[in-house]
Amino acid sequence: MSDGAAPDPDIVVKQVLAAHAGEEGALLEILIAVQEALGYVPPASLPTIAHALNLSRADVHGVVTFYHELRTTPPGRHVVKLCRAEACQAAGADALAAEALGPDVTVEPVYCLGCCATGPAALVDGELVAPATLARLTQKIGSDGSQGGGSRGDQNRIVVGQNQSDLPNSHLPVNPSVSVFVPRDAAARARGADAVAAAIAAEAARRGRAVRVVRNGSRGMLWLEPLVEVETARGRVAYGPVAPGDVARLVDGGLFDGQGGLGPTDELSYLARQERVTFARVGLIDPLDLAAYAAHGGWAGLRAALERAPAAIVDEVTRSGLRGRGGAAFPTGIKWRTTLDTAAPQKYVVCNADEGDSGTFSDRLLMEGDPFTLLEGMAIAGLAVGATRGFIYLRSEYPDAYRTLGAAIDAARAAGFLGRDVLGSGRAFDVTLRRGAGSYVCGEETALLESLEGKRGEVRYRPPVPAERGLFGRPTALNNVVTLASVPAILARGADWYRDLGVGRSRGTLAFQLAGNVARGGLVEKAFGLTLRNLIDEYGGGTRSGRPVKAVQVGGPLGAYLTAAELDVALDYEALAAIGGTLGHGGVVVFDDTVDMAKMARYAMEFCSLESCGKCTPCRIGSTRGVEVIDRLVRGERPEVQLPLLRDLCDTMTHASLCAMGGMTPNPVLSAVDKFPEDFRLRS
Ligand SMILES: Cc1cc2nc3c(=O)[nH]c(=O)nc-3n(C[C@H](O)[C@H](O)[C@H](O)COP(=O)(O)O)c2cc1C
Ligand code: SF4
Ligand code: FES
Secondary structure (H helix, E strand, O other), X not given: OOOOOOOOHHHHHHHHHHHOOOOOOXXXXXXXXXXXXXXXXXXHHHHHHHHHHOOOHHHHHHHHHHOOOOOOOOOOOEEEEEEOOHHHHHOXXXXXXXXXXXXXXXXXXXXXXOOHHHOOOEEEOOEXXXXXXXXXXXXXXXXXXXXXXXXXXXXXXXXXOOOOOOXXXXXXXXXXXXXEEOOOOHHHHHOOHHHHHHHXXXXXXXXXXXEEEEOOOOOOOHHHOOOEEEEEOOEEEEEOOOOHHHHHHHHHOOHHHOOOOOEEHHHOHHHHXXXXXXXXXXXXXXXOOHHHHHHOOOOHHHHHHHOXXXXXXXXXXXXXXXXXXXXXXXXXXXXXXXXXXXXXXOOEEEEEEOOOOOOOOHHHHHHHHXXXXXXXXXHHHHHHHOOOEEEEEEXXXXXXXXXXXXXXXXXXXXXXXXXXXXXXXXXXXXXXXXXXXXXXXXXXXXXXHHHHOOOOOOOOXXXXXXXXXXXXXXXEEEEEHHHHHHHHHHHHHXXXXXXXXXXXXXXXEXXXXXXXXXXXXXXXXXXXXXXXXXXXXXHOOOOOOOOOEEEEEEOOOOOOEEEHHHOOOEOOHHHHHHOOOOOOOOEEEEEEOOOOHHHHHHHHHHHHHXXXXXXXXXXXXXXXXXXXXXXXXXXXXXXXXXXXXXHHHHHHHHHHOOOHHXXXXXXXXXXXXXXXHHHHOOOO
């Protein structure tokens, strides 16, 4: 399409259908592929798709209209997706006036791009911009347009297995004497890491220095990105944040010899005080370098698992105390035991990589920085429960992770770590990568399974639980990315070692994510039990604005708001629950004293109404009514009537919703009302 000619919709649809012929549950993938090629899903194509898949037109129409990302009209020349979720709101997203971007720009809201530590974030034609200012967005749009403006489809196309060789990654003269690391992580790229890598390679060439530029993952110190590291005899030395224009000066100052900079990376207090277990390799290696993965302990867990019977693997994981890191904190070993004990000709492992919570990005960092660990964890899960096939359901908002995972699956398969004969063991396990299409509720496990089957993401009634009857009606071990990625270390180092970390019933480590209005946003992997104050002050360095903390939301959009007086709570599942909070996926979003908590309460209800799957009345209708009640409350219309009404409504949502989407939305709403009454004009 480089000649600018519009592709023929009929031909595109036929090609896409042919590429997915015979694939079970492929409807959503087909619609995504059509939109990638054309920029939208033409309504006229729906009968053809329905016919080819033996579905009704209503089925196909229902799916197209369920997912926020799918559109049925052509977009403008550019598509800008602006993050409107909590962490970006805390970082000033509301000040971005979308209309200023111009008439030929389609602006769509999006709820988290996994770049919450350096927000506000936006995607411009599939490229992440963070922090997003009007100037940076306009510049990005302008720079893309000057390249001749390919069709929308061209700009959005993502190819599985593409090895990101377009990323500047210099392997200059043989026997290089210096290795320089520049992250390929999306948050680092959004802040210019590619240009920095190119500038370093050019500077090395100009000076005749033998330099190897390695594109590693992010160390998780996102406020320092792009963080450049140089290998020296005393370990890696860090420089950051580095702009392309800084490179010549830094090289003059001895960058290639490790002089200047921030000092040894491992001694930076943010990193030095962490307990990196699941994220031990993230930021150390090129995420797609199999040799580096093995050299840093990769595959040891899988090899240990291959020597055990399935029940022994399950026992080890159970003894480790590992609980699901996706939010519900259910013991992983118990879930796996159910799948193992349910007889079936086919079982599955499904990885939940939907990571929809605002303020969370640990899944993204892991998938982009160390994808083989996830694949290793999935393979171990497969051996444990007797599954030969795995699926990763990845949110569409993570294009970099999609490319990296696709390449990692290809590489692992080619090297015999996945496939019919895993490591020559005679046992099979392979992984398929699938994408969502913009739906928060599809992170809920049964909605995810519906979506993976190509349907609307409607929550299923339980029982049966997915462990017994999951994907395509088969027993399915469904886990979050970080849960699965924690398993290789448990198998390699033993359940007791893992259990020794943490407190009470919260064993091991959690990758906390600091975001919103925080000075040093990033990922902190620590054993459970440090306090929220410790995390925000000692790691996060307080607010970015320098103003006092007013509220903190822990555990994503369904988590309660905590006040500055509650920051001494320990970060473990039980301690947070005891004060009405939830740890969820470990996201911590900080707000300073300029936040309007009535606005945040309204947002929580509105988010629920936008993302509700619609299956049950308390959530579908309740959230819409909830927005109206909060509006009346804030306008001061008879608060003595509205407040009890809001409480009644929340009570119904809590107790009568089918899933936690409707059931937990009252947490942020009522915590805002109860703890910040002055923002609702309720203080008498
Ligand atoms: C509305 C809603 C959204 C959710 N989103 C996610 C998500 O994005 N990622 C995730 O791993 N779990 C999410 N969950 C939790 C999953 O339903 C499920 O508990 C989890 O994936 C199981 O894996 P785990 O045991 O390893 O945590 C969500 C739950 C609800 C109710
Ligand atoms: S609570 Fe909301 S998201 Fe969950 S099943 Fe009911 S309508 Fe669907
Ligand atoms: S990127 Fe905006 S909230 Fe995560």
